[in-house]
Amino acid sequence: MISRVNFKIAKTHLLAKKKQTLVAMLGVTFGIGMYILMISFMSGFNEYLSDAMLSATPDVHLYNDIKTDYSHSILSDVYDTSKYLSVVHHPKPKDIQPNIKNPLAIVNSLKSDERVLAVSPQLTTQIFYNSGPVQINGSLQGVNIIEDAKLTSLRTKIKTGKIESLLTTSNGILMGHGLSKKLNVKVGDAVNLATPKGNSMRFRVVGTFQFGVGSIDNIRSYVNLASVQQLMGKNSQFITDINIKLKNNAQSAAMAKELKNRYHYVSEDWKTANASAMVGITVRDVMTIVVSFTLLVVAGFGIYNIMNMTIQNKLKDIAILKAQGFSAQDVRQIFLLQSITIGVLGALFGMVLGYIMSYGVYSLPFPSNEMISITRFPVTFHWYHYVFGLVFGIITTFFAGFFPSIKAGKIDPVEILRG
Amino acid sequence: MNEILSVRNLNKHFTEPEDFHVLKNINFSIQKGEFVSVVGKSGCGKSTLLYLLSTLDTNYTGEIFIGGEKVSGMKHKALAAFRNEHIGFVFQFHFLLPEFSALENVMIPAQKAGKFPLSEIKDRAYEKLKLLDMHEHAHKLSSRLSGGQAQRVAIARALINEPSIIMGDEPTGNLDSANTQTVFQILKDLSSSGKQTIITVTHDSEFAANCDRIIEMKDGEIIGDEKMR
Numbered sequence: 001m002i003s004r005v006n007f008k009i010a011k012t013h014l015l016a017k018k019k020q021t022l023v024a025m026l027g028v029t030f031g032i033g034m035y036i037l038m039i040s041f042m043s044g045f046n047e048y049l050s051d052a053m054l055s056a057t058p059d060v061h062l063y064n065d066i067k068t069d070y071s072h073s074i075l076s077d078v079y080d081t082s083k084y085l086s087v088v089h090h091p092k093p094k095d096i097q098p099n100i101k102n103p104l105a106i107v108n109s110l111k112s113d114e115r116v117l118a119v120s121p122q123l124t125t126q127i128f129y130n131s132g133p134v135q136i137n138g139s140l141q142g143v144n145i146i147e148d149a150k151l152t153s154l155r156t157k158i159k160t161g162k163i164e165s166l167l168t169t170s171n172g173i174l175m176g177h178g179l180s181k182k183l184n185v186k187v188g189d190a191v192n193l194a195t196p197k198g199n200s201m202r203f204r205v206v207g208t209f210q211f212g213v214g215s216i217d218n219i220r221s222y223v224n225l226a227s228v229q230q231l232m233g234k235n236s237q238f239i240t241d242i243n244i245k246l247k248n249n250a251q252s253a254a255m256a257k258e259l260k261n262r263y264h265y266v267s268e269d270w271k272t273a274n275a276s277a278m279v280g281i282t283v284r285d286v287m288t289i290v291v292s293f294t295l296l297v298v299a300g301f302g303i304y305n306i307m308n309m310t311i312q313n314k315l316k317d318i319a320i321l322k323a324q325g326f327s328a329q330d331v332r333q334i335f336l337l338q339s340i341t342i343g344v345l346g347a348l349f350g351m352v353l354g355y356i357m358s359y360g361v362y363s364l365p366f367p368s369n370e371m372i373s374i375t376r377f378p379v380t381f382h383w384y385h386y387v388f389g390l391v392f393g394i395i396t397t398f399f400a401g402f403f404p405s406i407k408a409g410k411i412d413p414v415e416i417l418r419g
Numbered sequence: 420m421n422e423i424l425s426v427r428n429l430n431k432h433f434t435e436p437e438d439f440h441v442l443k444n445i446n447f448s449i450q451k452g453e454f455v456s457v458v459g460k461s462g463c464g465k466s467t468l469l470y471l472l473s474t475l476d477t478n479y480t481g482e483i484f485i486g487g488e489k490v491s492g493m494k495h496k497a498l499a500a501f502r503n504e505h506i507g508f509v510f511q512f513h514f515l516l517p518e519f520s521a522l523e524n525v526m527i528p529a530q531k532a533g534k535f536p537l538s539e540i541k542d543r544a545y546e547k548l549k550l551l552d553m554h555e556h557a558h559k560l561s562s563r564l565s566g567g568q569a570q571r572v573a574i575a576r577a578l579i580n581e582p583s584i585i586m587g588d589e590p591t592g593n594l595d596s597a598n599t600q601t602v603f604q605i606l607k608d609l610s611s612s613g614k615q616t617i618i619t620v621t622h623d624s625e626f627a628a629n630c631d632r633i634i635e636m637k638d639g640e641i642i643g644d645e646k647m648r
């Protein structure tokens with residue numbers, strides 16, 4: 001469809017002004033290269049974070065929240081409110097138990113649900129880890145570790161010791177790596193745990209784990225369910241949380257809603273539980289798109305300018321081509337081909353540049369950090385980022401060349417040939 | 420009688436900066452193989468008329484027929500193809516594409532026509548250059564040629580598609596007398612072979628006097644039409 005002579009003229013124009021062509025191309029190269037670097041780095045970071053967060057978060061989390069609804073008072077049960085005006089100043093919550101009633105029935109019913117892969121009932125409490133005179137605040141999860149490990153990627157996150165040792169050691173504790181470092185304890189060491197109510201008990205460290213996010217590794221420990229129940233002086237039916245893993249975690253939100261309606265407890269899906277992390281992910285995605293788009297638009301304007309300049313310099317050539325039988329469409333093609341060539345080559349080099357820069361960043365050591373435990377910058381190498389960069393670069397240059405080309409097609413040769 | 424070009428009631432106005440009736444009711448016809456000069460004072464409308472005949476300017480009233488075909492009212496794209504096939508141009512300035520060699524400049528209109536394979540186009544272009552005694556400069560970049568050489572390449576380019584009409588707007592206007600003589604002779608030979616019709620605008624009275632026919636214009640009207648032989 002595009003005649004060969006148009007190709008030849010476009011090629012000759014590009015080669016005649018090598019420097020200008022190169023500058024226009026480098027604009028695209030830089031734009032695409034930066035886009036690939038940013039998206040690779042940002043998505044690497046996002047993937048790392050969501051993997052770390054989600055690997056430690058159940059699909060659905062069912063628990064009993066402390067009620068803070070003070071709008072009703074039992075005063076009306078005692079006094080006749082039609083005779084007296086009774087007011088309670090500054091009410092406080094009563095000492096309600098945050099446990100789930102009849103947990104066994106719920107667990108059994110969940111286990112028979114075919115959407116559910118695993119269920120882990122647990123008793124979670126705030127705890128003080130005592131290390132000499134220092135107390136460190138943290139959380140303790142009493143679990144059946146074998147069941148619970150099916151819900152998270154705990155098994156792959158074990159740093160020292162073994163999960164199974166928790167079952168074979170009386171009062172064993174599996175501790176977050178960051179926490180164990182703060183307490184300066186290793187596998188085999190004893191640690192004293194105290195509840196906010198003052199009960200305390202000694203545990204022996206059987207292992208440490210590291211999910212890679214400080215908000216877990218620095219505060220959480222796992223012990224056997226019975227041990228926490230004993231520590232808190234509760235019976236074996238005392239459960240505060242039920243964590244659920246689904247066969248398909250896309251159903252989490254729907255499942256959470258259903259469970260909430262059925263049991264009237266708080267029921268959270270993983271997206272809601274990690275809302276702040278999800279916002280971070282969205283913000284990084286938006287930032288990447290905005291910055292890359294800006295870079296490409298700037299490159300596009302560069303091409304637009306250069307094409308306009310080229311056409312200004314080629315008025316005579318355009319006029320004579322038209323006089324010799326080239327149509328407006330031919331002239332448009334000649335100039336559009338030039339900008340598309342610049343775009344395609346620029347974008348291809350941009351892909352290479354992007355890969356090199358991404359690889360460079362990937363090779364850098366990540367500054368050591370309390371919150372995140374990685375040694376290198378997280379960078380992804382997804383082919384679709386590269387394809388998207390290429391396509392986007394070509395589309396941008398197409399539009400940058402489109403309007404000058406239309407203008408070139410409209411040039412009236414008579415004005416120019418008259419001299 | 421073998422009419423190649425005819426014009427009926429041609430009128431043209433320029434509207435900028437004010438209305439100006441530049442061509443007034445022009446009528447004439449030209450036979451195949453004629454070598455016609457259009458003369459007249461500067462500003463009388465010679466170039467304007469030529470651009471109408473060449474189909475580049477379509478903003479007029481009246482009718483133009485070329486080779487029996489009515490070109491008035493044809494679409495732009497069809498006109499481009501028509502020019503490519505039937506009309507060859509030579510201007511006062513050569514308008515060669517500076518990035519291309521002499522040979523490539525001659526080849527381009529034929530490549531646009533796409534009637535022959537590239538190798539044959541190359542041979543034909545070389546033949547045309549030889550006709551104008553420019554074959555030794557075939558591979559020189561056109562921007563490196565002298566004025567006279569460039570104008571001869573431009574004529575070779577006008578001939579490449581074997582057009583029925585060659586139009587020239589003061590084709591010798593920028594040339595010295597020796598080069599003018601050469602160019603005139605080339606055009607003369609082309610017309611006397613009978614295949615090509617030539618219409619040129621010229622200022623040069625000696626050039627005009629040696630043509631077959633002189634059309635004289637004044638203030639947008641034809642005031643004289645004289646056959647020399």
Ligand SMILES: Nc1ncnc2c1ncn2[C@@H]1O[C@H](COP(=O)(O)OP(=O)(O)O)[C@@H](O)[C@H]1O
Binds near residue numbers: 433436459460464
């Ligand atoms: N684009 C234009 N707009 C207005 N007037 C024009 C334009 N082009 C040419 N003219 C005027 O038309 C007249 C004829 O011009 P032209 O055909 O170039 O004359 P010439 O016989 O010297 O070739 C001149 O008076 C010129 O000033």
Ligand SMILES: [Mg+2]
Binds near residue numbers: 465466467
């Ligand atoms: Mg003129």
